[in-house]
Amino acid sequence: MDELQELERIRQEGLERLAEANDAASLEAWRVAYLGRNAPVMQVFSRLGQAPRELRPQIGQSANAVKQALEAAYQEKLEAVRRAALEEELTRQKLDVTLPGRRPFLGRYHIETQTMREILRIFTSMGFQVYSSPDIETDEYNFTYLNIPPHHPARDMWDTFYLTTPGLLLRTHTSPGQIHAMRQFAPEPVRVVLPGMCYRYEQAGARKDIQFTQVELLAVGYDITFADLKGTLQDFADRIFGERLRTRLRPSYFPFTEPSAEMDVECVICHGKGCSVCKGSGWLEIMGCGMVHPVVLQHGGYDPAKFTGFAAGMGPGRIAMLRHAIQDIRSLYENDVRFLEQF
Amino acid sequence: MKVVLSWLKEFVDIDLNLEELARTLTMAGLEVEEIQLVGLPMPPAERHEFHYSGLTWEPDKIVVARIDEVMPHPNADRLVLCRLHDGQQEHIVLTGAPNLFEYKGKGPLPQPLKVAYAKEGARIYDGHQPGQVLTTLKRAKIRGVESYSMVCSEKELGISEEHEGIIILDPDAPTGMPLVEYMGDAVLDVSILPSMARCASILGVAREVAALTGKPLRLPRATLPATGESILGKASIQITEPEYNPRFVLGLIRNVRIQPSPYRVQLRLRLAGMRPINNIVDATNYVMLEIGEPLHAFDYQALVRRAQGNPPTIITRRARPGETLTTLDGVERKLDDFTVLVCDTAGALSIAGVMGGAETEVTEQTTDVLLEGASWNFINIRKTVAAQKLNSEAAYRFSRGVHPALAPEGVKLGLERMALWSGGEIAADLIDAYPVPHKDPQVDLTAAEIRRALGIPLSLDEAENLLSRLGFTCQIEGDVLHVQTPPHRLDIGEGLVGKADLIEEIARLYGFDRIPARRLADPLPSLQEDPNLAPTDKVRDALVRLGLQEVITYRMTTPEREHRLYLDDAPERNAPYLTLANPISLDRSVMRRSLLASVMEIAERNTRLRERLALFEIGPVFLPVEGQPRPDEDWRVALVLTGTRQPPAWDRKEATPMDFYDFKGILEGLLEALHIPDVTFRAAQTSTFHPGKCAEALSGDRVLGVFGELHPKVKEHFDFGPAPVLAGDFSLKALLESMPVAYEVGAVPAFPPVLEDLAVVVDESIPAARVEEVLRQGGGKLLTAVRLFDIYRGEQIGAGKKSLAYRLTYQALDRTLTDKDATSIRQRIIRRLEQELGAKIRG
CATH class of the missing domain: 2.40.50.140 (Nucleic acid-binding proteins)
Structure with missing residues (x-):
């Protein structure tokens, strides 16, 4: 019976010692002492042959039970110690999460590119193809073909930069692209959106600059009416301003369209209540539009008796100004990083 | 144009309050810009859309x-x-x-x-x-x-x-x-569109109000309440060029007393923006503001004196070469051959339709007044106004077109007012020279045509109703509406143009808001989008992904500004520019030739604002080409980098500035993102960059552009800090032409690679690219990656030598390479390096 008592003593002593081991090193020492090759319980196994035969099974079972108990206790303790060590380690690694992060350099698009892309995406999704034409234009393309003959009063509407080369000028609008596109596609129908840089001989101020981008729409086909113009522009306004704002078409005059209209949209800032952006009117003028004038259709190579069309033009710069409450249009091309980095 | 409310109400009843009236006019194309209250109260409204000024009494x-x-x-x-x-x-x-x-x-x-x-x-x-x-x-x-x-x-x-x-x-x-x-009154400041020149008068606006509100228009009665002898025989008219002067009408009033006009007349003139002078001149201005016909009053006795006591002959003709005239403003004017003059037998009296001469104007002593009402070719008046830099209320109207029918109406109304305010006797009859009577267009319109343009099924009856409200005379015959233009409009054309003009008027009166909106129903045309758009966006996207800020700059500059980008004796300084004939300021006189110069200016301006700048722009430059009417618009991609390599951070004390290789790394990233094949770099010399820190990038034989560190002499032209400024100027066309439409990708290898380091000692003069080329030739297909990870120079390897350490990756797609395979590749590589470059292998 001595061996059984010895086993019980080993178990108790082992567990007591284990309770005192609280780090990896003392745990390892305990493991070697109580579960290693020379541990007391192992010695019980090796002495088993010397025990009386009838007692051997009982001693063997007990020794196994003690060994398993010690092993289980060891595993449990090991886990606990590791967990505690990890916790301590984690606590030690705690950061001040309010310190600033390390930022990579963020590339950015110019705000005008962002707005232009948005506009083009909307119109291309409606089936308008992007068509580009040059900045340097001839008088004919910029004016005459657009039903603005020399000395016509309508020429007053565009203050123009002329070049020293006779007949050449900086386009005052993207409309010459209408003629280029029509002449390329006629007599097939055409549905294009024309983006580009335009120039006006004007004293630059907060609301107008000598250079600005414009986007123009042109649709020429067999069955294109003022109703299509309204529908297209209403869809555009809904998408670019992201909510259903009221719009209205107000009669206006452009030599290359008839009827001509200005499209006003309910002020995006005050929703029509009146504010400084809309100067109290509740409306913002966002684009000019109209049905393509028969003379322009003819210059483009179409028979006005068979074809009709509409055109519209707007300034992405102006739309960006409205959406971001930009005070001075000249900030667009001054390119101060403190301005650019806000977009 | 300033529209005086009380005056307007003389011609049409108005039930609308000011706010409603302004909205009605605005929505009909007569945009009201401001409302000046002259005593009247603000109209009641929940919210005022229009801007009001003035005082309520x-x-x-x-x-x-x-x-x-x-x-x-x-x-x-x-x-x-x-x-x-x-x-x-x-x-x-x-x-x-x-x-x-x-x-x-x-x-x-x-x-x-x-x-x-x-x-x-x-x-x-x-x-x-x-x-x-x-x-x-x-x-x-x-x-x-x-x-x-x-x-x-x-x-x-x-x-x-x-x-x-x-x-x-x-x-x-x-x-x-x-x-x-x-x-009490109000003045509406109305902006008159070029197509609505007929509305540059109170009557013109009243006609629109009547049409829009359905109220009847009270036309002024143009009678000639003559009490004196006939004008016939007392003056005559000679029109030499009817094309420029289609009509000329004269009336006469005698025994007038020059004095100030009644206060109410003066008040109206002032509110309309004109200065009262005396009862005669005021009468001419009053009629002009009222019906739109400018009048001119001559001192009749002055004309008789000039004609040596004979009845004066009024002659209209073009100016003779070298002819001059001193106008009312005291300026002696040199006249062009297209300037039309009103003359008498003694010489020029006034510039037709624009401004009178001093000698025959109405003075305190005037007793008899010869009153002119004429019509002039508007384009000619416009040219004259532009050439003489001279404008007047009369020229404003004549240069936009005044209907010839208004001339006798104006003269009659003018004489009547003069008689009323100055007590004279109106001579019976008018002298009316009208050599080429104006033909008011007649236009035929069908319901189908209206529908085709507006998308609404409007009956001819409805169209007739709308047009007759504006004074058109209409007659329906079968499915055709015959429309006769009334004799006060010059904006209606003939044929197809006339149809469009009428359809616009129908739409305007019908109301744009009543036309329904429809999604485009016409079949979609074939798609032929600008082929450069999508690839250009790829270039822009790649640069933004690489951390660069896009800028968009002015395309106008000066040669001097661009020349800062070049050494003092650079040939670029002699390149021709596309020059503006009318620059608006001295600092924007030509179209740029260099996009990089534009971006460099932006970098310079921002250099003190940030530790690091990385800017790019994609845009055109303008290159005049001999013998070619239009210049080339060559699209470029320009990049500028300067400042610290890494973003500032609180635990990073050192701030290394970017150098040539930072720029090149970004460029390599760009070319990789664009999948541009066969990229090589070679040293280059330009007038902008440091001679030893400048390279060209190529794809195959095609040069994509040049980049490098600014030449120190060039950098001095700018206000930059000590950090090097890296820049590059690339051809967008070359980039786009090098971008493949489709490209092949390799399979991900299933077998492990063998990695090996190799330090190659070569002469300093051998470029790294050459070493890598030989490495790759020696390694063949199994050498799948070469990465330079160190360069060493020092005594151990001898002067004039450098050691390039490479990490080589050997990889086969179909098997795991053995040590034997690796050794054999390595030996091939070494042999090749030794033979071709005289290289030695270290260690």
Whole structure:
């Protein structure tokens, strides 16, 4: 019976010692002492042959039970110690999460590119193809073909930069692209959106600059009416301003369209209540539009008796100004990083 | 154009309040920019869409009063006391108005003066302060006399800037009547579109109001209430070029008395923005504002004198070479051969339709007036206005087109007004030269045509109704509407253009808001998008992904600004520019030739604002080409980098500046993102970059662009800090042409690679690219990656040598490579390096 008592003593002593081991090193020492090759319980196994035969099974079972108990206790303790060590380690690694992060350099698009892309995406999704034409234009393309003959009063509407080369000028609008596109596609129908840089001989101020981008729409086909113009522009306004704002078409005059209209949209800032952006009117003028004038259709190579069309033009710069409450249009091309980095 | 409300109401009844009227006009194409209140109250509205200015006159505080006597002030010479009755009681009112001095001390006035009287507590503008400063009348003692009210000047009531004298109303003004009731008014500032020149008159606007509201239009009755002998035989007209002067009408009035016009007339002229002169000149201006026909009054006796006592002959002709004329403004003008003149037998009298001459103008002494009403070719007037840099109310209208039918109407109305205000006798008859009568277009329209343009099924009856409201005469015949243009419009064309013109008028009156919106139903045309758009966006996207900020710059510059980008003796400084004929400022005189110069300016401007700048722009430059009408618009991609390599952070103390290789790394990233094949770099020399830190990038044989560190001499031209400035200028066309439409990708290897390091010692003069080329040739297909990870120079390897350490990756797609395979590749590589470059392998 001595061996059984010895086993019980080993178990108790082992567990007591284990309770005192609280780090990896003392745990390892305990493991070697109580579960290693020379541990007391192992010695019980090796002495088993010397025990009386009838007692051997009982001693063997007990020794196994003690060994398993010690092993289980060891595993449990090991886990606990590791967990505690990890916790301590984690606590030690705690950061001040309010310190600033390390930022990579963020590339950015110019705000005008962002707005232009948005506009083009909307119109291309409606089936308008992007068509580009040059900045340097001839008088004919910029004016005459657009039903603005020399000395016509309508020429007053565009203050123009002329070049020293006779007949050449900086386009005052993207409309010459209408003629280029029509002449390329006629007599097939055409549905294009024309983006580009335009120039006006004007004293630059907060609301107008000598250079600005414009986007123009042109649709020429067999069955294109003022109703299509309204529908297209209403869809555009809904998408670019992201909510259903009221719009209205107000009669206006452009030599290359008839009827001509200005499209006003309910002020995006005050929703029509009146504010400084809309100067109290509740409306913002966002684009000019109209049905393509028969003379322009003819210059483009179409028979006005068979074809009709509409055109519209707007300034992405102006739309960006409205959406971001930009005070001075000249900030667009001054390119101060403190301005650019806000977009 | 300033539209005076009371004047407008003479021609059409208006039920709308000011706000509604302004909205109605605006929505019909007559945009109201501002409303000036002249006494009237703000219209009631939940919210005012329009901008209002001006003053409201309180009915109980500002009234018509009667001055019965003007008495001297006991203590001041420059002040007078008025005995005044405001309809309820008598007051003694103090004033310094000089226009009352002539009545001072004359005892009770036989004809009392009617004035605008402001009582205690009235809110008016301060007459002695510049601009419009509101003030409230308070009781005060001025030089010992109590004052609590005043007689007002125009300035104090917000009518005009006039504050020298007080307003003296017409004698029939009813004493005691609130002033606002007597003459309260409003002025709508209407912007007139070029297509609506017919509306540059009160009648023109009234015609629109009538059409829009359905109220009848009261046309002015143009009779000739003649009381004198006929004009026939007293003058004659010779038109030499009817194309420029289609019509010329003369009328005559004799025995006029030149004096100021009635106050109500002066008031209207002032509110419409014109200065009253005298009753004759005012009559011409009044008629011009009223119906749109500019008139010119000649002193008839002056003309007779010039014709040596004979009846004058008025001749219209073009100016002769070298001819000059001194106009009313005192300027002697050199005339162009297209300038049309009104002359008599003695010479030029006026520039037709623009401005009169001094000699025959109406003066205080004038007794007989010859009145001209004419019509002129509007393009010719426009050219004259532009050439002479001379404008006038008459030229404004004539240069936009005045219908010839208005000429006799204007002359008749003018004579009538002159007779009314100056008491003359109108001569019977008019002389009317009308060599080429104007033909008002007749246009045929069908319902199908209306529907085709507007998308609405409008019946011809409805179309007729809309057009006749505007004065068109319509007749329906079967499915055709015959439309006759009324004789006051020049904006309706013939044929197809005429149809479009009429359809616009139908749509405008029908209301754009009533036309339904529809999604495009016409079949979609074939798609042929600008082929450069998507690839250009890829370039832009790649640069933004690489951390660069896009800029968009002005495309106008000066040669001097661009030349900063080049060394002093660079050939680029002689390149021709596309030059503006009319630059708006000295710093924007040409179209740029260098996109990099534009971006460099932006970098310079921002250099002190950030530790690091990485900017790019994609845009055109403008290159004149000999013998080619238009310049080349060559699209470029320009990049500028300067400043620290890494973003600043609180635990990063060192800030290394970017150098050549940072730029090149970004460029390599760009070319990789664009999948541009066969990229190589070679040293280059330019007028911009450091001779030893400059390279060209190529794809195959195609040069993509050049980049490098700014030459120190070039950098001196700019205001940059000490950090190197890296820049590059690339051809967008070359980039786009090098971008493959499709490209192949390799399979991900299933077997492990063998990695090996190799240090190659070569002469300093051998470029790294050459070493890598030989490495790859030696390694063959199994050498899948070569990465340079160190460069060493030092005594151990000898002077003039460098050691390049590479990490090589050997990889087969079909098997795991053995040590034997690796050794054999390595030996091939080494052999090749030794043979071709005389290289030695270290370690």
